[in-house]
Amino acid sequence: RPRTILNEVLFFPSEVACVEHILKPSPYSCLCMLPHDVETSFSRLLRHILSASSSLDLCLFAFSNMDLCSAVLALHSKGIIIRVLADSDYAAITGSQIGVLRKAGICVRCDLSSVCMHHKFAVVDDRLLLNGSLNWTLKAVQSNMENVVVTEVPDLVQPFVKEFHRLWVHSDPA
Amino acid sequence: RPRTILNEVLFFPSEVACVEHILKPSPYSCLCMLPHDVETSFSRLLRHILSASSSLDLCLFAFSNMDLCSAVLALHSKGIIIRVLADSDYAAITGSQIGVLRKAGICVRCDLSSVCMHHKFAVVDDRLLLNGSLNWTLKAVQSNMENVVVTEVPDLVQPFVKEFHRLWVHSDPA
Ligand SMILES: [Zn+2]
Numbered sequence: 193r194p195r196t197i198l199n200e201v202l203f204f205p206s207e208v209a210c211v212e213h214i215l216k217p218s219p220y221s222c223l224c225m226l227p228h229d230v231e232t233s234f235s236r237l238l239r240h241i242l243s244a245s246s247s248l249d250l251c252l253f254a255f256s257n258m259d260l261c262s263a264v265l266a267l268h269s270k271g272i273i274i275r276v277l278a279d280s281d282y283a284a285i286t287g288s289q290i291g292v293l294r295k296a297g298i299c300v301r302c303d304l305s306s307v308c309m310h311h312k313f314a315v316v317d318d319r320l321l322l323n324g325s326l327n328w329t330l331k332a333v334q335s336n337m338e339n340v341v342v343t344e345v346p347d348l349v350q351p352f353v354k355e356f357h358r359l360w361v362h363s364d365p366a
Numbered sequence: 367r368p369r370t371i372l373n374e375v376l377f378f379p380s381e382v383a384c385v386e387h388i389l390k391p392s393p394y395s396c397l398c399m400l401p402h403d404v405e406t407s408f409s410r411l412l413r414h415i416l417s418a419s420s421s422l423d424l425c426l427f428a429f430s431n432m433d434l435c436s437a438v439l440a441l442h443s444k445g446i447i448i449r450v451l452a453d454s455d456y457a458a459i460t461g462s463q464i465g466v467l468r469k470a471g472i473c474v475r476c477d478l479s480s481v482c483m484h485h486k487f488a489v490v491d492d493r494l495l496l497n498g499s500l501n502w503t504l505k506a507v508q509s510n511m512e513n514v515v516v517t518e519v520p521d522l523v524q525p526f527v528k529e530f531h532r533l534w535v536h537s538d539p540a
């Protein structure tokens with residue numbers, strides 16, 4: 193049964209809506225004041241990340257968004273192999289979730305050089321690429337005009353798999 | 367004759383090499399000190415932009431790279447329809463080429479809202495999408511780790527064509 197190759201573009205700012213049911217499926221309904229049962233660009237992004245069944249590679253200039261951090265931690269506790277490449281300057285900034293990921297036991301590496309690591313991409317299961325202008329911050333998701341391309345096209349995904357490996361090997365594991 | 371759908375990923379920083387022969391093909395060889403006849407990520411990017419035969423839509427947070435500006439001006443003088451959507455704050459910054467484009471008679475619009483326009487994409491002939499982390503600055507091209515996805519996949523290109531139109535209509539033509 194041939195599967196269709198997934199291609200989707202998410203545009204931001206995203207509508208603000210509750211994502212609790214995506215992060216923590218539970219029989220109880222959430223009582224917060226945000227709209228519920230609304231599919232948004234952000235909820236689509238979370239679902240794609242949470243679709244990982246074996247690995248998640250993140251190469252991110254900025255990572256301060258707490259919902260995205262919760263999603264990564266949830267995958268980690270399910271046994272998904274997570275690798276995070278972060279910009280060394282941004283990783284040290286207040287609000288960065290890089291320290292939280294490290295404390296949870298996730299492998300984080302920072303670029304060694306003085307070169308700014310400006311990527312914002314994720315590869316799910318070596319199969320699905322998420323890439324665009326969106327930094328993983330609250331401002332980017334809720335306040336900026338941004339895009340994330342979601343694609344399974346192998347000619348687009350494989351160069352990112354290779355580049356991630358190249359950068360990972362040349363980065364500081366400390 | 368079915369054409370192959372183009373898919374390519376460019377990674378940066380680019381090697382530094384002369385791009386004069388791409389911008390101004392001439393029978394005389396360039397005498398500058400940079401390496402010549404080297405294909406780099408940046409020369410590939412320029413070639414894709416210069417491949418425009420009818421239109422070029424740019425939606426850019428930052429545009430200060432003079433070679434990219436030269437490429438856009440060359441297309442404009444050939445009669446290619448150019449539209450530029452720029453971030454209003456960045457457009458006013460020293461080194462921004464937005465004023466140069468305006469003076470040359472190119473249509474430039476800035477976002478009206480206080481929302482940061484953080485996109486970095488180009489659509490060539492409503493057919494080819496260039497999108498990624500790369501701002502159109504010299505630093506991004508030569509000093510940062512960046513990516514540009516180059517694709518003709520209609521399911522990826524068409525959402526950007528639509529989003530550009532939506533943003534264009536809602537922007538300030540002044
Ligand atoms: Zn809720």
Ligand SMILES: [Zn+2]
Nearest residue numbers: 384386396398
């Ligand atoms: Zn030269």
